[in-house]
Amino acid sequence: MKQELEILLPPEVAFDEFARYEAILRQAGLRPGEADFVHLRKRSIDARGRQPLVRLRADVYRGAPPAELFGPWFRYPGVAQARRTVLVVGAGPAGLFAALRCIELGLKPVVLERGKDVRARRRDLAALNKEQTVDPDSNYCFGEGGAGTYSDGKLYTRATKRGDVGRVLRRLVQHGATPDILVDAHPHIGTNKLPAVVQALREAITGAGGEVRFGARVTDFILENNRLRGVVLADGAALTADATVLATGHSARDIYELLHRRGVLIEAKPFALGVRVEHPQELIDRAQYRRPARGLLPAASYALVQQTEVQGRQRGVFSFCMCPGGFIVPAATAPGEVVVNGMSPSRRDSRFANSGIVAAVELEDLDVAQHGALAGLRFQQALEQRACQAAGGTQRAPAQLLGDFLKNKPSIQLLETSYQPGLVPVRMDDVLGAPLAERLRQGFASFGRKIPGYATNAAQIVGVESRTSSPVRIPRDQHTLQHPVVRGLFPCGEGAGYAGGIVSAAMDGERVAEAVAALLD
Known part of the structure; x- marks a missing residue:
């Protein structure tokens, strides 16, 4: 049996695990030992009164709680020899979550990131702050994890109709984020802890047989009869795939310029x-x-x-x-x-x-x-x-x-x-x-x-x-999520104009991966 309740507690009680447990049981009319499990669902600060309080929503179980409270965790099949390959341009939240969802759906992602991995990127940020040297490929916007990794890590979103927010948060927790993000009304990881989470997401991709390439800046598209066959990198390498997810973030101005120059419809x-x-x-x-x-x-x-x-x-x-x-x-x-x-x-x-x-x-x-x-x-x-x-x-x-x-x-x-x-x-x-x-x-x-x-x-x-969101939208069909003119091109995330933050970008990445899989099925 489950009993749902809401309770307001002073901070010194709400943030003390034992005192909070006792207060919740009292609210439920139970004594210690009479509940089998207490599941904290939501926590928020209520500062409207004279003294701030903490509002908690909790479920009290008498009997075994449902198994879904403890998962599900994500399992990644091996895709090194997968029949279909997807290029994912950009290793921000949209690109990383698109790649992981591709793996779950049996597709091999090849993630192309113009910047550096999180550890090497840190040195360029130090130079930017201390020596005021801007590296156009490695900065607070570009590099593994995208703009969110070294800028904040807030996970609050109003875009709840665009996907499963809980699924994104659970995936982050599985890869090292604090479980508090599953509870807090305005979840936040923090710029000091996000790099380790991002690295774990990348290791999940490569561990399943996907690829992540750094220093891989896209400089041209391989277009044939209004179909995107692949991309050309700054070092001259040409890569082809069955589909390309474009998840470059809102500051990749050279990509907008390239799309415009190559006659690909943007707005x-x-x-x-x-x-x-x-x-x-x-x-x-x-x-x-x-x-x-x-x-x-x-x-x-x-x-x-x-x-x-x-x-x-x-x-x-x-x-x-x-x-x-x-x-x-x-x-x-x-x-x-x-x-x-x-x-x-x-x-x-x-x-x-x-x-x-x-x-x-x-x-x-x-x-x-x-x-x-x-x-x-x-x-x-x-x-x-x-x-x-x-x-x-x-x-x-x-x-x-x-x-x-x-x-x-x-x-x-x-x-x-x-x-x-x-x-x-x-x-x-x-x-x-x-x-x-x-x-x-x-x-x-x-x-x-x-x-x-x-x-x-x-x-x-x-x-x-000035970088609140993209000033450009790369259009896509509302059903297939594919560009309306260029087949094989799947605009994704903040850079395409379809997200605004870590969670909404991650959800969009998953949606686009599912659309790619449906097309290639």
């Missing part, structure tokens, strides 16, 4: 861009919890949104990829541009909180007449190049105190920051342009009314946050 799509805002974490904790977090409670986060109107056009301004207890990192993928992103380690114990604050960019905001499908990409590039020039041509980032930005006055000095390359005081209007700057001002003014102390000179904004 401009809406996206969002803006800045990172950085606060002392204690300010956010006190605003959300009305007290410091003090160990038991996780570093507080927030989610904010405001509708704005500039020049007669309404656009949303919203927080994006909020990183409590985190760091701002340089996410440029080429010299001559400055891009910032956020990350949090698993403990979220930095003194800083940061979040993207971005405004929606619609097609009517872009010069589609001149740039066509690449209009959003060109818009991004121009903003990132202005940011680099304004801050002196290195990876130092332009910044302004938030209170000064709201008053449209220059900042003489800036605050301490988590951004290692350093900040340069700049009037952010000169980087963002008047319409975008005005939208952000309206948004920040609204957010300051919602969170005490938020919109003051206790915070600073850092530019630019």
